Amino acid sequence: MEILRHECGVAMIRLLKPLEYYKEKYGTYAYGLNRLYLLMEKQHNRGQEGAGIGVVKRHSLPGTEYVFRERALGKDAIQEIFDTVRDKIAHYDVNSHTPDEVDMDAPFIGDIYMGHLRYSTTGKSGISYCHPFLRRNNWRSRNLLMCGNFNMTNVDSIFNEVVGNGQHPRIYSDTVILLEQLGDALDKENHRIYRQYRDTLSGTVLTDAIEDNIDMSRILSSTAVKWDGGFVICGATGSGDMFALRDRHGIRPAFYYCDDEIVVLASERPVIQTVLNVARRQVCELAPGSALIVDKAGNVSIRNILGEDTNERCSFERIYFSRGSDADIYRERKKLGSNLVPAIMKSIGDDISHTVFSFIPNTAEVAFIGMVSGFEKELGRIKTTQILNAQMAGTLNEQRLKEIMSQNLRVEKVAIKDIKLRTFIAEGESRNDLAAHVYDVTYGIVENGVDNLVVIDDSIVRGTTLKQSILRMLDRLHPAKIVVVSSSPQVRYPDYYGIDMSRMGEFIAFRAAVQLLRERGMEHILDDTYRHCIEQESKPDSELVNCVKAVYAPFTQDEISHKMVEMLTADGSINADVDIIYQTVEGLHEAIPGHPGDWYFSGDYPTPGGTRLVNRAFINYYEGNTDKR
Structure with missing residues (x-):
């Protein structure tokens, strides 16, 4: 979404x-x-x-x-x-x-x-x-x-080194700085070979000797060892x-x-x-x-x-970014969907017959297939139990068997993205109203006030689209309950290795945790976290810890999800009951064992630079520097 x-x-x-x-x-x-x-x-x-x-x-x-x-x-x-x-x-x-x-x-x-x-x-x-x-x-x-x-997390230190060597980069960006750093090492490698052959060769023969003997591994070894990031x-x-x-x-x-x-x-x-x-x-x-x-x-x-x-291959790469045509990724995304079945069953009160299943957006389709496959197994188990119970009760006949076997999952395409609306010309509620009509819904597939509507997504990060568009659109179908399911866990922390998720206050999970702290009289945790983050600024890499974890520590995943629902529906515009279900971190690792990198979910950053930046992000949030990352 x-x-x-x-x-x-x-x-x-x-x-x-x-x-x-x-x-x-x-x-x-x-x-x-x-x-x-x-x-x-x-x-x-x-x-x-x-x-x-x-x-x-x-x-x-x-x-x-x-x-x-x-x-x-x-x-x-x-x-x-x-x-x-x-x-x-x-x-x-x-x-x-x-x-x-x-x-x-x-x-x-x-x-x-x-x-x-x-x-x-x-x-x-x-x-x-x-x-x-x-x-x-x-x-x-x-x-x-x-x-x-x-994305490099220690651009400042690399920049200072480049400048300290006498260079003068034209632009302050990690790309330019790396280019200049590698270029300087390439110059030195050229000069090393020049010194080796200058007494015996000259002119184009010397030039050819330099070109033929460039040791790229030497260049990379002298520069990349200083890089902190994913690349x-x-x-x-x-x-x-x-x-x-x-x-x-x-x-x-x-x-x-x-x-x-x-x-x-x-x-x-x-x-x-x-x-x-x-x-x-x-x-x-x-x-x-x-x-x-x-x-x-x-x-x-x-x-x-x-x-x-240590293996920190990015799990979001498997959940969302890479093409699902990879055999392993396809299998993993299906597993992410099937893992969610028990939690969904609990949310709908085990009432599969009055539940419609769908997905938004298209990138969630494979997880949806996995979820449906899981529910087919669950429905098969229910049918088996019903047959055995009817047999034991002496009520199993051809009519009853047909009734049991005729139960099927109600799988539908409930939403179609129709147009890319130009909402930049609108403001406030008029913009939200336009955003709510980006999708066309399929009417007549949900029984008003009776059916549950389960919709799976591959990530719910900021909650903006969910509030302004998706929930309003789904509510037009008049379900008794809307269950929004994320095949990935709650995104709680910024990513500093390539994904544009860097401002702490953007995450709905973080905003929900902060609101819970304030409602329960635990605001001192925010103050303490700020103080601890400040203390981390001067510590060496070996002593860094992610202080922001303290914001989430008092609450379960379900508590935070329930608070999200309250925040998203607080204006009273949604008539249906709403539930939000996230994948657990444990379920993520079960489905994607080869890509355990989960710092945006767990806060366990693979490099010191990531930990240093997440503490800085909280400082910026606490101080109101919303334009800083």
């Missing part, structure tokens, strides 16, 4: 054969470019604020371009970018040139391709914030293209080295495939499977802390740069 802005999408390609090979086999020099387009379109869900691509040519002549970049803003950015690129290629007219000329001169036809899909996690927007970023130099091996799916950082030099590095906890996802023709990396496994038509087993996960490195000559290696730490 609520759109979360979240981690970005990345795609990298390295062609391992001469361009003429792809022309002969696939009928086009643009084989790599076409694969990049598909990789990006298949990950369009990961970023709709902007996009960008970069291409590196290894065989261009001096005086001709060898690093190409194109970026655009908006949900149609991918199409805009590739339309522009194809126009430039068409203007060049590859068919009128020899393969060698295409290899050296054709725009956006190269050996390395980089793609990025952007969702802002910092609130900053504009073309200058779209990846890939490019650090220019007159030596090919010192040019650096970089993009990433990341997949991708880069390419102008001379033809390529890398993708994943954080040591595996917070952000990365998968790769390679054969004798191509190396591909992307944020999601099924995307690679589909675009290259390869089996699931052929697509590998990039190990946490490791880098996929392809050198100038095309040698592929996986290097352990940071070491693998």
Whole structure:
């Protein structure tokens, strides 16, 4: 129901054969470019604020371009970018040139391709914030293209180090700062090799020796060890080295495939499977802390740069963000739905016959299938019990058996998102009234004042859409009770590793807990938490604790959910009874055992930077600094 802005999408390609090979086999020099387009379109869900691509040519002549970049803003950015690129290629007219000329001169036809899909996690927007970023130099091996799916929690310390080394970044953003830090390390690596060969080589021979001996693992090891956050950082030099590095906890996802023709990396496994038509087993996960490195000559290696730490793979990635076409994710989302059946049964008083089941939005459909599957099993158990009881009572006959077996789940499509209403022209209640009509409801499937209506969502974070739109829309069907179900647990804490959930006061779970504290005369907990958060500011990383947990400690999950209902229905506009049911953290881990990262639910941050920032977020909330994250 609520759109979360979240981690970005990345795609990298390295062609391992001469361009003429792809022309002969696939009928086009643009084989790599076409694969990049598909990789990006298949990950369009990961970023709709902007996009960008970069291409590196290894065989261009001096005086001709060898690093190409194109970026655009908006949900149609991918199409805009590739339309522009194809126009430039068409203007060049590859068919009128020899393969060698295409290899050296054709725009956006190269050996390395980089793609990025952007969702802002910092609130900053504009073309200058779209990846890939490019650090220019007159030596090919010192040019650096970089993009990433990341959010760093210690940007200040990295910035101070970069400035302390004498650099002067143009923009204060984690992307620019990382680019400058990596660029400085790349410069030093170039100089190291220069010193090694300067007494025996000179001119272009020396330049070739430098390009041929760049040690990308050395560059990454000297910089990334200082990073705190969740990340997949991708880069390419102008001379033809390529890398993708994943954080040591595996917070952000990365998968790769390679054969004798191509190396591909992307944020999601099924995307690679589909675009290259390869089996699931052929697509590998990039190990946490490791880098996929392809050198100038095309040698592929996986290097352990940071070491693998505790598994903190993002569970929200499985619940919400990644495409459900991945076999494991599909199975996990179904399990999330089926886990909720006992709690729903309790809420509806075990009355399945007077309950309609549905889902909003479409991303919750797989969890809905799992929930329905769980209720089918429950209904099967009920039927079995009824048959046995009738048999024992001597009342089982053909008519009674037909009655029992005719019981079915009432599964319906209760809401359809009809239009994207332009509510920016309205204010206050008029805006809320417009928002309530974003969905069309299906009338006639709910018996007025009798039936329960159970609707599953994949996340309920802020509660804004629920209050302004969903509850009002569902109430128009006149159910006796509305049960809103979240396949994920209560989001209680900000995320600092890629998802745009950073202000404490935005979370309805937090607001509900604060209101409960005030109603029960426990406001001193807020004061104590503020004081403890202030004390944490000066402590070293090893002593940091999440003080905000104290806000939730006095209450059960159900207490907080019930308070949410009171808050959402306080204006008296909803006639039906309302219940909100969340997945438990235990149910989450049971359904998604391989992705235990749950800091936004539990407050257990995988890095010191996350813990430091959550305490700072509470300080900002307590002091009324609502514009700060």
